[in-house]
Amino acid sequence: MTLVQRMRRAGGLRRQDIIWAYVLILPNLLGFLMFNVGPLVGSLGMVFTDWSIVRPPSFVGLQNFAKLLSDDILATALRNTLYYVVLYVPAVTALAFLLANALDRKVTGIAVFRTIYYLPSVCLLISIAVLWQWLYDTHTGWLNYILSLVGLGPVGWLSDKRWAMPSIALMSVWRHVGYYAVIFLAGLQGIAQELYEAGEIDGAGAWAKLWHITVPLVFPTTFFVLVMAFIEAFQLFGEAFVMTQGGPGYATTTLVFLVYRNAFTAFKMGYAALQAWVLFAFIFAVTLIQWRLAREHGYGFQD
Amino acid sequence: MASRTSISGALRTRRAGARFLADLLVYLVLGTIGITMVLPFIWMIGTSLKTYGEVLVWPPTFFPKVPQWHNYVEAWNFSRNAPFDVFFLNSIIVSASITIAQVVTCSTAGYAFGRLQFPGRDVLFLLYVATLMVPFQVTLVPLYLIMRQLHWVDTRQALIVPNLVSAYGTFLVRQFMLTLPRELEDAARIDGANVPIILLKVILPLCTPVLSTLAILTFASSWNMFLWPLIVISNTRLRTIPIGLALFTAMPEYATIGVPPYQLLMAAATFSMLPTVVVFLLGQRYFIRGIALSGLKG
Numbered sequence: 001m002t003l004v005q006r007m008r009r010a011g012g013l014r015r016q017d018i019i020w021a022y023v024l025i026l027p028n029l030l031g032f033l034m035f036n037v038g039p040l041v042g043s044l045g046m047v048f049t050d051w052s053i054v055r056p057p058s059f060v061g062l063q064n065f066a067k068l069l070s071d072d073i074l075a076t077a078l079r080n081t082l083y084y085v086v087l088y089v090p091a092v093t094a095l096a097f098l099l100a101n102a103l104d105r106k107v108t109g110i111a112v113f114r115t116i117y118y119l120p121s122v123c124l125l126i127s128i129a130v131l132w133q134w135l136y137d138t139h140t141g142w143l144n145y146i147l148s149l150v151g152l153g154p155v156g157w158l159s160d161k162r163w164a165m166p167s168i169a170l171m172s173v174w175r176h177v178g179y180y181a182v183i184f185l186a187g188l189q190g191i192a193q194e195l196y197e198a199g200e201i202d203g204a205g206a207w208a209k210l211w212h213i214t215v216p217l218v219f220p221t222t223f224f225v226l227v228m229a230f231i232e233a234f235q236l237f238g239e240a241f242v243m244t245q246g247g248p249g250y251a252t253t254t255l256v257f258l259v260y261r262n263a264f265t266a267f268k269m270g271y272a273a274l275q276a277w278v279l280f281a282f283i284f285a286v287t288l289i290q291w292r293l294a295r296e297h298g299y300g301f302q303d
Numbered sequence: 304m305a306s307r308t309s310i311s312g313a314l315r316t317r318r319a320g321a322r323f324l325a326d327l328l329v330y331l332v333l334g335t336i337g338i339t340m341v342l343p344f345i346w347m348i349g350t351s352l353k354t355y356g357e358v359l360v361w362p363p364t365f366f367p368k369v370p371q372w373h374n375y376v377e378a379w380n381f382s383r384n385a386p387f388d389v390f391f392l393n394s395i396i397v398s399a400s401i402t403i404a405q406v407v408t409c410s411t412a413g414y415a416f417g418r419l420q421f422p423g424r425d426v427l428f429l430l431y432v433a434t435l436m437v438p439f440q441v442t443l444v445p446l447y448l449i450m451r452q453l454h455w456v457d458t459r460q461a462l463i464v465p466n467l468v469s470a471y472g473t474f475l476v477r478q479f480m481l482t483l484p485r486e487l488e489d490a491a492r493i494d495g496a497n498v499p500i501i502l503l504k505v506i507l508p509l510c511t512p513v514l515s516t517l518a519i520l521t522f523a524s525s526w527n528m529f530l531w532p533l534i535v536i537s538n539t540r541l542r543t544i545p546i547g548l549a550l551f552t553a554m555p556e557y558a559t560i561g562v563p564p565y566q567l568l569m570a571a572a573t574f575s576m577l578p579t580v581v582v583f584l585l586g587q588r589y590f591i592r593g594i595a596l597s598g599l600k601g
Contacts, residue, residue, distance in 0.1 A: 018421045020419065022421060024498075029412070031467050032470060034449075035442075039442035042445035046444065105329045107329055107330065123579065124575045126544075126548045127572035130548055131572055134350070137562075140359060141363075259443065273441075273445070287436055
């Protein structure tokens with residue numbers, strides 16, 4: 001077949017291609033428009049309404065926004081969410097980094113350790129929450145038993161306002177550290193071995209190599225992990241729902257908890273939608289920072 | 304000359320000694336963390352085999368005197384208020400339908416976006432990517448209202464249908480298909496194959512890695528789905544495992560007693576974990592690949 005024939009053939013198929021493309025996309029596109037884009041647009045419109053499900057929505061302008069600014073519970077929920085982020089994100093990132101460095105040593109049995117570390121993150125979240133709820137139990141829990149052996153406690157892990165959020169954060173670190181360690185491991189394995197050998201020749205010890213070679217070179221991964229952990233932490237809900245029901249008091253009431261309560265127990269649909277957009281604003285801000293840094297430093301995860 | 308070799312030899316043994324110490328330290332760290340990871344699970348399984356009396360005993364023990372295997376049977380078909388066999392079946396139906404559907408819808412659309420040219424393609428794809436940034440909670444309330452309009456609240460299709468399609472999955476498949484060489488299709492076209500034949504016979508067989516990853520990640524996330532079923536389902540017979548577990552301790556049977564029957568709760572927690580754990584152990588490399596691919600998402 002000559003080149004001309006081939007090109008003619010390809011040109012002739014193009015119109016058929018277009019039809020096929022639309023046919024192939026159609027089911028996906030319908031679902032996407034109906035259940036992603038539609039609700040998204042609807043949510044934008046809802047924030048200007050007072051809508052209590054049983055009555056039709058009424059337009060209230062910026063009233064929900066005004067309420068947002070004077071909502072004490074929202075302020076509390078935001079503070080709680082940020083507190084959780086501060087407790088969880090640096091801890092899980094640092095631990096995952098250290099764990100990945102240990103996993104990166106070429107010793108036997110690494111695959112087994114990796115599997116064990118990864119396991120909690122694939123287990124059903126609610127099962128894990130139920131399990132830890134009992135580990136944390138004030139009177140029959142195992143953690144307080146350990147503490148009692150050294151003469152401490154009992155601590156009201158989930159029933160004490162001061163401890164409830166740190167306890168959930170601790171469980172989350174346990175659950176996710178292996179997952180993020182595997183991400184770090186991929187980053188570590190991308191560092192050229194020659195750099196370490198060059199460092200050794202220059203007399204760098206283990207710490208110097210870690211600090212001057214590993215830490216700077218793995219930074220894109222670190223940043224990626226930080227952003228992922230932040231986005232995940234900002235959506236905390238299921239754990240708090242099962243273990244503390246948002247309490248004690250409002251101690252573990254997070255932003256998503258508030259969206260859930262406002263929409264489905266208080267039936268303030270418009271206001272709940274607006275609160276969900278507050279959540280979006282935080283996540284979007286972090287994503288923007290990520291893009292900005294990625295472009296400046298030339299390490300895109302997009303490519 | 305002789306002294307030189309002995310110096311390098313000494314250096315080598317010193318280095319070997321340092322390496323041995325370092326390895327020992329690594330094992331110590333890995334082992335300690337490994338035990339921390341495993342202990343809660345051992346505690347869970349141990350508890351699931353205890354009697355209620357052993358659950359309440361102080362100091363707590365790790366294992367029962369006599370393993371109560373019937374706890375699993377009891378938890379499985381617990382009561383009218385907590386039929387775990389029904390929850391389990393619901394979870395399987397929902398997760399399997401979503402997974403199969405997403406593999407199909409994401410591979411057809413991913414192919415069109417990645418390898419065909421048509422008007423509006425880039426704008427549409429941008430729209431898909433843009434929605435990736437929006438957390439699910441934003442669409443939660445309007446989606447619920449749509450379900451009400453359709454009279455789907457408290458039906459199984461409310462759990463399944465909104466999840467038949469995934470922008471993330473479409474993105475994932477499209478990115479992978481972009482990496483396949485163009486010549487593959489050209490050769491098939493010269494042989495006279497049309498688009499569906501090329502997709503089925505040429506492209507899809509090469510996409511096993513990405514489709515397996517997508518299937519595994521989709522199954523795991525559907526199995527974990529919590530907020531959406533919590534809202535849209537109230538009928539006990541339609542609940543999925545996470546909801547059943549979460550509301551277990553709130554069952555009327557336990558409203559009055561202090562310590563819930565943790566042995567049954569732990570038995571239920573154990574078999575609820577099994578499907579994703581089994582999938583993980585079988586398809587571990589796809590999970591790990593999923594991590595690398597999810598890097599694309601950020």
